[in-house]
Amino acid sequence: RxxxxxxxxxxxxxxxxxxxxxxxxxxxxxxxxxxxxxxxxxxxxxxxxxxxxxxxxxxxxxxxxxxxxxxxxxxxxxxxxxxxxxxxxxxxxxxxxxxxxVPDDFHARFRALSRTYVYRIALGVSQPAQLPLGERDMCWNLRHRELDVEAMREAAAMLVGTHDFSSFRAVNSDMPFRNPVKTLDVASIQPGREIPFWELTFQSKSFLYKQVRRMTGALVAVGQGRISLTKLKDILESRDSLAYPHNVVAPARGLFLTRVDYRES
Known part of the structure; x- marks a missing residue:
């Protein structure tokens, strides 16, 4: 194996x-x-x-x-x-x-200790042509330059820890079989490089379907003032995927799976 x-x-x-x-x-x-x-x-x-x-x-x-x-x-x-x-x-x-x-009983999915995703956001890009060629389809380009990053960090801190993330998963065929309680170890927001970029990092043992894109969309909406911290808390605590606002999910193109970690042994 x-x-x-x-x-x-x-x-x-x-x-x-x-x-x-x-x-x-x-x-x-x-x-x-x-x-x-x-x-x-x-x-x-x-x-x-x-x-x-x-x-x-x-x-x-x-x-x-x-x-x-x-x-x-x-x-x-x-x-x-x-x-x-x-x-x-x-x-x-x-x-x-x-x-x-690896040993014969090893399983790539179930033996993973954690998975790390990074979501990349470019600010102040009104046209895709303004992005470097290698960055197109590799980030979420937002027209406006302003995000309330401190509010986003405060919102991200609310997501860290063990929660029922039902509100942050999309409906799919696996839904009845997946435990919605997840422990989010890391939710950080750091400046990127070159043109104005922000990188949102999420780490957990596992994630629900589209959970990272939904958390990212919610944090950006907080940064844009479209969702308050109180509203984000209400969404999280409702434990209901229907409570998640429409048209807030971040697009797929900015999301990267960057690490899957296992024990050295």
């Missing part, structure tokens, strides 16, 4: 497999499994991804595990050779950064 880390630009594809009728829009999982099949394992190829990012959300470091049995009693691939071989077969999509041999 191997654990691999990989990166990708979410505007090109999401993390997980796409339905068969959409194969012209392959997900990262499809590309990785195709590359694994080209290495001709004896066992069926099945990749378990730790973090299921939406299309449009980027990853600097997502992770997944899989089993791989070689033919003719050949020794297992070394970690370095596996990375090289996968990237060779991925061709233009050379996205695998690291690989590790």
């Amino acid at each position: 191997y654990l691999i880390f990989f990166q990708y630009i979410g505007t090109k594809y999401g993390a997980v497999k796409v339905p068969p009728h959409q194969l012209e829009k392959k997900g990262v999982q499809d590309h990785l499994e195709d590359a694994l099949r080209r290495l001709r394992p004896l066992n069926p190829v099945s990749l378990s991804i730790s973090s299921r990012t939406d299309r449009g959300v980027h990853a600097l470091s997502n992770s997944a595990h899989f089993d791989f049995q070689r033919k003719n009693d050949k020794p297992p691939f070394t970690e370095e050779i596996l990375v090289e071989a996968l990237n060779f077969h991925l061709k233009a999509e050379q996205i695998v950064t690291r690989a590790y041999r």
